[in-house]
Every structure is written in structure tokens, then in C-alpha cells.
Amino acid sequence: MVSSSKVTRIGHIDCPGGGQVWVDGNVLHVGHMRPPSGTSLYDVSDPRNPRLLAEIRVPPGWHSHKVRARDGLMIVNHERFGKDGPAEFGGGIAIYDTTDPARPRQIGKWMTAGKGVHRYDFDGRYAYLSPTAEGFVGNIVLILDLKDPARPEEVGRWWIPGQNVGAGETYPWEDYVPPRCHHPLRMGDRLYVSYWHHGLYILDISDMSRPRAIAHANTSASFPHPTHTCLPVPGTLRGRRVMVVADEDVAKLYPAAPAFAWVYDITEERLPVPIATIRVPGADPDGAPQPPMSGCHQPSERFTGSVIPFAWFAQGLQIFDIADPFAPRRVGHYLPDPAPGAERASSNDVTIDDRGLIYLVDRIRGVEILETSLF
DSSP: OOEEESEEEEEEEEEEOEEEEEEETTEEEEEESSTTEEEEEEEOSSTTSOEEEEEEEOOTTEEOOOEEEETTEEEEEEEEOSSOSOGGGOEEEEEEEOSSTTSOEEEEEEEESTTBBOOOEEOSSEEEEOBOOTTOSSOOEEEEEOSSTTSOEEEEEEOOTTSOGGGTOOOOOTTSOOOOOOEEEEETTEEEEEOBTTOEEEEEOSSTTSOEEEEEEOOTTTSOSOEEEEEEOSSOBTTBOEEEEEEOSSSOSSSOSOOOEEEEEOSSTTSOEEEEEEOOTTTSSSSOOOOTTSSOOEEOSSOBTTEEEEEOBTTOEEEEEOSSTTSOEEEEEEEOOOOTTOSSOOEEEEEEOTTOOEEEEESSEEEEEEEESOO
């Protein structure tokens, strides 16, 4: 362990690198980065001695690096990963019955054209996806009803006008990065949608069959990193409604200092306004360009109060308190040793469970199980 503050490691899982971690009950779900590893399920009832329950594999040319689960239903993504492997496997999501987590049973698959599905949200009934789709350039927003998980049904979809070239829309981005929905997150009747180098959107989904954009903001290309996650904060902080927006430290439009996160005031949701930045002290000493994956990646989509853990790539776990949204404070961190063969950490995703334990996955190898008194 390189350094730590107010965070203690209590367990470790030696497993292939992961793209996402999620806990449902006492089961940790790990979506792995590279085939043949797809999804692994671990019993973390005793977090000091996690126990492998099941492994799901995927064929070459595809990966299944995202996972969400709730009440015995697990959703994993299928996305093209390279050019090899069976085309008939197909991109989309696979749906599993995990009421017996030692024996996950696939009960459905929703397939889409093109590369497949990237990241998504799931509330137990509806999945909010970021698929490629027939006739569209890049990924779009799609809402899927899993009332009958064996027969998922599309409810609605949304895209930036110009993406639907198959329907004759004029494509206006020939000299820019193609649009790409990274993933939507739901709170109430809103979807908070990250759209890569095309910024962020807030969608009204009070009528799910007709999502409607009510706001848009973009810090690119002034800040050349793509918008990765738009995380709304329940309630208010200092009387304001806020949203944390993480840029990902990859796919830079030009060489630049490491990516960071923003705090947006969305009290007037039609006009999101950035009011603060969230930065790791010392990670950007002089504003000079640094290699990709030096900076921000992903906040925990589960958090407690105003304290939010982040997976910060080479900076490991970073924990911030945004009780004062105008002045976020770093309150803890944990920088793990690099994975075997790696030069530095590559913390890719983080989540917490009902006990307040933190699960931090490295994209190269391993999951750290951590505890803190900060929540």
C-alpha cells in the first residue's frame, strides 16, 4: 500500500481486472475488462475472507465489463472488444436470475445493432442504457422495461438530433468527435446523461416513451476530456440542488493536464452552472500534460450524505465531502500498490455496500475491500 488516510484495507480479491463493481445484499458483482472473464460473483458476508461463488465467461471479441444487480436480478453488458470472436454473440445486455448467486441462470438477452451497450443504470424495473443502434452514429439513450426480464421491451429512446442518419438527419459533426452517450443515471423523473465530448444532458422522463431534453452543458473543448458521469445528489446542499460531473482522463482532444470532476448547481435545472471543481491535491502540480489515466474516472453511484468516493485511476481511491458544494474537501484516500506488472494503480470503479464498506476495482487486476469512518 503506497499511502492512505482514514481508509483501511480489510480484504482483497485477486481476480482479473474489472470495469465495474456492484454489491447486492452480501454479494459482490465484478464485471471484468477482458475476455474470457465476464462476470464474477463473490460472497462478502465476511469481507476479510471473500469467497468466489460463480464465474460467467464471454467469447473472444466481446467483453462484459459492466454489471448491475438488484433483488436477485443481474444485468451485464455485452460490447464488442476487438475484431475477433463470433459476431452472432451480439451486443446488448444479458439478464440473469441470481436468486441463487452460486448458480446464476441466464433468463434473457436484449440485443442491439453495432458495438453493443456500454454503461447503464438499473432501478429494479427499468434499465437505462447507452447502446449503439441501427441507423445511428454513436451511442444513444434507451429505456428498457424488465417487468418480464425474459422478454425485455423498449419503452423509449432519445438522441442528439443529427445522430439518426438512417432516418435522414443531417450529421453536423464531420470535424468533431462523434456523439456518444456514456450512460444515464435516473433520479425521480429525470435522467442525468453523460455524452462524452458532447457534454451533459438532463432529460425529463415523466413520459418514458418520449424523453425530452430540458438542459445541456459542455466544458469540452476548453477542457479536452470527455464527460463520463453525471451524478445527481438527492436533496439540497446549502439550499442548492447539485450534480457531480466526472470527466474521464482518456480520449483527450489534445495533450492536457489530468481530468477532474465538477460540481454543477442545477437549482434552475434548465441552466446547469459549474460552481466548483473537485481535484486531488498534487495530482496536477503545474498544468502540464500528463499521460492518460492519471486523473479522474468514476464516482461511486452509491454514496452516503455528502461524502462521495471516487475511483481516480492512478490516484486510487479519493473521498470528497461536498457538504459545501462551493468548496469540496478531500477527506480521505487510499492509494493501492500497482497490480503485478503495472507501473501504477489503475482504479477503475468504486461502490459501497449497506455496511459502508468500499469496493475498489483495478482495471488490470484485483479488488480492494476497504473500511472508513467517514460515512
